[in-house]
Amino acid sequence: MKNNNPIEIAHNTYFIGVFDPDIRTFDIIMKTSNGSSYNAYLMKTSEGVVIVDTVKLEFQAEFFEKIEQLCSYDEIKYVICHHLEPDHAGAIPELINRAPQAKVMISPQATGMLKAITQKDNIDFETVWTNKSLNMGDKTIKFLTTPYLHWPETMSSYIEEDKLLFSGDVFGSHYYDKRLFDDLVGDFFYSFKYYYDHIMRPFKSYALNAIKLYDKFEINTIATLHGPILRDNPKKYIDYYRTWSQDDYKSISHGKKILSIFYLTSYKNTKDMAESIFEGAESVEGIIANVYDLASLEEQNMINILEESDGILIGTPTINSDAPKPVWDLLSCMMFLEKRGKMGGAFGSYGWSGEAVDMIIHRLKSLNFRVPPMENQKIKLIPTKKELQNCYEYGVEFAEILNGKMIEMTMN
Numbered sequence: 504m505k506n507n508n509p510i511e512i513a514h515n516t517y518f519i520g521v522f523d524p525d526i527r528t529f530d531i532i533m534k535t536s537n538g539s540s541y542n543a544y545l546m547k548t549s550e551g552v553v554i555v556d557t558v559k560l561e562f563q564a565e566f567f568e569k570i571e572q573l574c575s576y577d578e579i580k581y582v583i584c585h586h587l588e589p590d591h592a593g594a595i596p597e598l599i600n601r602a603p604q605a606k607v608m609i610s611p612q613a614t615g616m617l618k619a620i621t622q623k624d625n626i627d628f629e630t631v632w633t634n635k636s637l638n639m640g641d642k643t644i645k646f647l648t649t650p651y652l653h654w655p656e657t658m659s660s661y662i663e664e665d666k667l668l669f670s671g672d673v674f675g676s677h678y679y680d681k682r683l684f685d686d687l688v689g690d691f692f693y694s695f696k697y698y699y700d701h702i703m704r705p706f707k708s709y710a711l712n713a714i715k716l717y718d719k720f721e722i723n724t725i726a727t728l729h730g731p732i733l734r735d736n737p738k739k740y741i742d743y744y745r746t747w748s749q750d751d752y753k754s755i756s757h758g759k760k761i762l763s764i765f766y767l768t769s770y771k772n773t774k775d776m777a778e779s780i781f782e783g784a785e786s787v788e789g790i791i792a793n794v795y796d797l798a799s800l801e802e803q804n805m806i807n808i809l810e811e812s813d814g815i816l817i818g819t820p821t822i823n824s825d826a827p828k829p830v831w832d833l834l835s836c837m838m839f840l841e842k843r844g845k846m847g848g849a850f851g852s853y854g855w856s857g858e859a860v861d862m863i864i865h866r867l868k869s870l871n872f873r874v875p876p877m878e879n880q881k882i883k884l885i886p887t888k889k890e891l892q893n894c895y896e897y898g899v900e901f902a903e904i905l906n907g908k909m910i911e912m913t914m915n
């Protein structure tokens with residue numbers, strides 16, 4: 504099969520996307536050893552042609568070649584844009600040049616973005632949301648509002664007659680394989696999970712909302728925006744997202760609150776503080792406390808531990824007027840997680856200036872952690888017995904607040 508032939512994925516519905524086998528880094532934050540694809544689709548209906556999403560600008564020539572094999576530009580009635588990130592919106596301006604009569608269908612949240620991303624202010628568009636549908640004679644397109652998966656404007660749509668879900672980036676994989684369908688390509692599961700972890704996990708409550716909508720439909724095929732088209736029991740992919748997005752996924756808490764205490768230390772001063780805080784926290788009923796040495800914690804483990812923690816405490820010495828890099832690395836992992844009001848605090852030993860603890864408190868607040876107004880545990884050099892007792896009491900107090908004890912919270 505020639506690489507640039509459109510491929511029929513459902514009745515009169517064609518894959519007109521492009522393959523990018525050579526891409527190795529996506530959106531800065533993701534690596535892809537198997538390349539990717541920018542999936543786009545063309546539907547022939549009894550009332551005209553509908554284009555579903557476009558491709559990255561540098562691949563648009565191939566995209567237009569595929570359209571030209573299927574129709575003439577004046578047959579195009581609508582362009583549905585599920586997501587305006589440039590990997591899917593890159594060819595919109597040229598498509599509109601070629602098919603100026605076509606109306607662009609977007610979510611209301613995309614209104615401001617459309618102009619900014621296309622640099623055109625004369626686009627004819629209409630906004631759509633759940634319960635709105637577009638009747639194209641033999642095809643009925645139902646729009647579904649699925650925001651923040653993974654931008655505010657993202658949406659999905661469902662073709663009733665074909666039981667076909669256009670999911671946007673949801674259920675995508677950065678995985679190029681020209682065999683295209685999940686039952687024909689190689690094993691892409693690692694990529695499906697990796698994509699979820701990096702792109703969708705920060706929005707997992709939105710994923711659960713989207714799944715509630717998807718659950719209303721019988722689905723034969725999921726046409727995603729990246730990687731394989733899913734037609735081999737598509738429900739299993741929905742179930743993976745459902746499982747991964749549930750809060751108690753992986754939880755070992757048995758209904759208790761999880762408090763994770765991370766520390767870094769050069770002369771064991773901060774470590775001693777961490778252990779006293781742990782003893783204090785652990786003595787509170789309903790709390791499971793754990794201690795982790797940041798010097799040897801892999802990033803993937805940091806993410807997983809942060810995800811399951813209800814509260815975190817970070818112990819850091821001050822080194823050259825700063826907190827050392829592994830401490831910042833820990834907090835940078837929050838990029839991959841939902842920011843939903845976990846509780847946070849910081850402590851540490853210092854020599855003379857001791858600004859690291861304050862810096863971490865500041866960072867916790869800007870990451871939307873709830874930081875209780877307790878006295879910071881900053882200890883000069885080697886903690887005394889009395890100071891370690893204070894750490895113990897700090898651990899008790901923090902754990903009690905985590906467990907629901909009411910305090911005067913002048914929270915950030």
Ligand SMILES: Cc1cc2nc3c(=O)[nH]c(=O)nc-3n(C[C@H](O)[C@H](O)[C@H](O)COP(=O)(O)O)c2cc1C
Nearest residue numbers: 768769770771772773820823824853854855856857
């Ligand atoms: C290379 C180096 C740089 C340091 N810079 C600072 C600093 O800028 N401000 C400060 O208060 N303490 C500074 N200190 C002192 C440490 O914070 C102090 O020794 C602390 O007790 C170390 O705690 P730890 O045993 O948990 O690592 C520095 C120590 C080292 C070894």
Ligand SMILES: [Fe+2]
Nearest residue numbers: 586588653672
């Ligand atoms: Fe995207």
Ligand SMILES: [Fe+2]
Nearest residue numbers: 588590672728
């Ligand atoms: Fe994308």
